[in-house]
Amino acid sequence: MGLFRPYQRNDAAETSDDLAHSEEPKSGGVNRKSAPTPSRKEAELARRERVRPTLTKKEHKAREREIKRQNDDRAYQQTEMRPERVLLRNFIDARWTFGEFVWPILLVSFAVFIAGAFWPQLSVWATYGMWGLIVAILLEATYLWSRFRKVLDQRLPDAYRKGLMMYMISRTITPRRFRRPPTAIDRGAEY
Incomplete structure (x- = not known):
């Protein structure tokens, strides 16, 4: 046993190979640095x-x-979670509207309009039909907006109304299965 190394064993049975293994660090690393210290x-x-x-x-x-x-x-989530928009979505989703069926009717009108290349009178009637659809959508939107305003004044009197009417029209003419955010209530349910 040495004076300054009290834990070193002077065992004759220990070979130099055993010493090499005992001096390796336990982490498996190398005793010397592989690269210089970065500046x-x-x-x-x-x-x-x-x-x-x-x-x-x-x-x-x-x-x-x-x-x-x-x-x-x-931003979309923040906008869509405003209480007046949630109320409007539920107001529209709780009822049947004519606007939901506009897209299939418009497709039929376009087909009739294209068939008007062979029968000109058909294209005239298809044009009147499209104008009739637009008028029907505007009348329904006016009616729904007047009803919704009463509900909005009753439930959320200080609500921010800017853009709600156009949001209502776009939700009304979108078929129910394609509405985003998806419908949360069934038709006829209380909102």
Whole structure:
């Protein structure tokens, strides 16, 4: 036993191979450094690269696109969760409207209009039919808006109304299964 190394064993049975294994660090690493210590400037650049990596143009565009999509989703959720919009959606979704059936009728009108190339009188009637649909949608929207305003004044008197009428018209003419956000209540249900 040495004076300054009290824990070193002077066992004759221990071979030099055993000594080599006992001196290895427990972490499995190497005793010597594999590379020189980076300078402060290099360390700061490496840290910045980890925090904010340098991207190629393609990666940068993809990242920007993803950030924009997330911001749009967040803004959409905030807008759609306003109480007056929820009330309007439930008001429209709780009833049958003529506007839901406009798209199939318009498709038939377009087919008749195209058939008017062979029979000109058909295209005239199809044009009148399309104008009739537009008038019917406007009359229904006026009626629904007047009813909704009464409900809105009753339940949310200080609600922000800007854009609600156009939102109501677009929701009214969209077929029920394609409405976004999807319908939350059944027809005839209390809202």
